[in-house]
Amino acid sequence: MWKSGKPEDRTAPAPQPSAPSFEPKKEIRPMEPFKQPDNFRAADVANIGKSVIIKGELSGSEDLFLDGEVEGSIDLADHNLTIGPHGRIRANVHAKDVVIHGKVDGNVYGTDRVELKRSAVLTGDISTQRIVIEDGAYFKGAIDIKKESKPAASAVTTSVVKETPKAFAAAASFEPGVSPQASFAEEKKY
Amino acid sequence: MASVTQNLFRLFRGETASGDAQQATGQGSDKAARAKRHSSGLAEFTKVIAGRENLCILDLGPTSPQNIALLTGMGHRIYNEDALLCSFDPKYQSKNEDGTATVNVESFLNENLKYQGQQFDAVLAWDIPDYLHASLVKAAVARLATVMKPGGVLLAYFHTRDAGPEAPYYRYHIAGKDSLDLQRGPQFRLQRVFNNRHIENLFREFSNIKFFLARDNVREVLVVR
Numbered sequence: 001m002w003k004s005g006k007p008e009d010r011t012a013p014a015p016q017p018s019a020p021s022f023e024p025k026k027e028i029r030p031m032e033p034f035k036q037p038d039n040f041r042a043a044d045v046a047n048i049g050k051s052v053i054i055k056g057e058l059s060g061s062e063d064l065f066l067d068g069e070v071e072g073s074i075d076l077a078d079h080n081l082t083i084g085p086h087g088r089i090r091a092n093v094h095a096k097d098v099v100i101h102g103k104v105d106g107n108v109y110g111t112d113r114v115e116l117k118r119s120a121v122l123t124g125d126i127s128t129q130r131i132v133i134e135d136g137a138y139f140k141g142a143i144d145i146k147k148e149s150k151p152a153a154s155a156v157t158t159s160v161v162k163e164t165p166k167a168f169a170a171a172a173s174f175e176p177g178v179s180p181q182a183s184f185a186e187e188k189k190y
Numbered sequence: 191m192a193s194v195t196q197n198l199f200r201l202f203r204g205e206t207a208s209g210d211a212q213q214a215t216g217q218g219s220d221k222a223a224r225a226k227r228h229s230s231g232l233a234e235f236t237k238v239i240a241g242r243e244n245l246c247i248l249d250l251g252p253t254s255p256q257n258i259a260l261l262t263g264m265g266h267r268i269y270n271e272d273a274l275l276c277s278f279d280p281k282y283q284s285k286n287e288d289g290t291a292t293v294n295v296e297s298f299l300n301e302n303l304k305y306q307g308q309q310f311d312a313v314l315a316w317d318i319p320d321y322l323h324a325s326l327v328k329a330a331v332a333r334l335a336t337v338m339k340p341g342g343v344l345l346a347y348f349h350t351r352d353a354g355p356e357a358p359y360y361r362y363h364i365a366g367k368d369s370l371d372l373q374r375g376p377q378f379r380l381q382r383v384f385n386n387r388h389i390e391n392l393f394r395e396f397s398n399i400k401f402f403l404a405r406d407n408v409r410e411v412l413v414v415r
Binding site: 131133134135137138139140141142143144145 | 253255258259262267268269270271272276308
């Protein structure tokens with residue numbers, strides 16, 4: 001049953017009515033926990049932690065998760081690179097798939113795909129076949145969509161997290177084999 | 191300096207300095223409300239770019255995945271630079287002798303609106319001139335004139351006096367040939383209102399200017415280099 005205890009008997013203070021707030025209402029987005037991709041297997045992916053600082057040339061022949069700092073160049077050829085939320089990169093990046101959660105200052109060449117997550121901050125040019133940019137990502141630079149060299153692949157897809165309006169879908173057309181234009185920014189050196 | 195930069199990016203994302211606690215509690219909505227808006231200026235702009243491929247297009251607004259997808263999907267090359275956000279970087283800010291804030295135009299232009307000799311066929315300036323610091327507007331437009339190809343087009347929006355000083359700053363996402371999605375952006379303050387004469391003077395280096403008066407106290411301008 002309900003107790004008729006007096007307010008002063010309670011050890012915990014009674015909840016006070018909330019004071020009216022004069023601060024403007026601002027949109028706050030919930031913090032999203034960092035998720036590894038579905039096909040991510042730790043055993044197959046080299047991992048560089050957030051306390052690691054590398055100056056120089058970083059190259060390899062396996063997938064890499066990079067959460068530290070790199071100044072120089074990164075070349076993973078046909079392998080995938082994920083730059084974690086703590087990653088701070090001042091380098092030109094070459095890899096197959098490049099997923100960016102952190103900060104990159106340099107040009108990014110993804111032979112297959114480049115993905116900017118909402119926490120990504122990229123200053124540099126992107127050259128790739130497919131690009132995915134989440135709303136909230138910061139990007140300053142040029143985007144060069146390379147045409148797929150395989151003749152079977154008739155179209156290059158550019159996808160975004162937000163829905164692409166259909167009005168323009170028909171206008172999207174690509175001719176395979178057309179060479180990309182010159183880069184806006186010259187090759188950055190670090 | 192790093193924290194200042196971080197705060198700038200948080201401002202870009204519409205977050206606040208006190209947002210961390212609320213983020214941890216998971217409050218708020220990830221889907222910012224968007225409003226649709228018809229744009230006659232955009233319709234003209236898309237007419238110019240639609241029949242062609244491999245154009246170089248400069249988007250001066252905040253990074254819009256939608257715009258990037260559409261424009262690259264049409265076969266164009268896009269360069270994105272959030273000129274307004276960059277102008278608020280503290281390293282460009284200084285104070286006059288009377289204590290009023292100003293922007294170091296030279297240092298701003300040394301690091302921004304620089305494209306390595308690249309020339310653009312089209313520029314999306316949105317309503318950036320209305321929110322840029324007064325000292326930057328003419329210099330920025332003059333710089334744009336130098337990086338545009340002859341015959342290139344620039345789309346800009348200018349608020350009318352009726353919009354008021356608290357006119358909200360929007361991120362513009364192209365939704366169709368003549369329609370935009372408007373998403374509330376960071377709380378930048380409208381710096382001034384240009385009348386038609388001001389706008390003509392601002393773009394006097396350009397060859398042609400066309401005005402479209404919209405219903406929502408915005409004047410759309412399509413300028414030809």
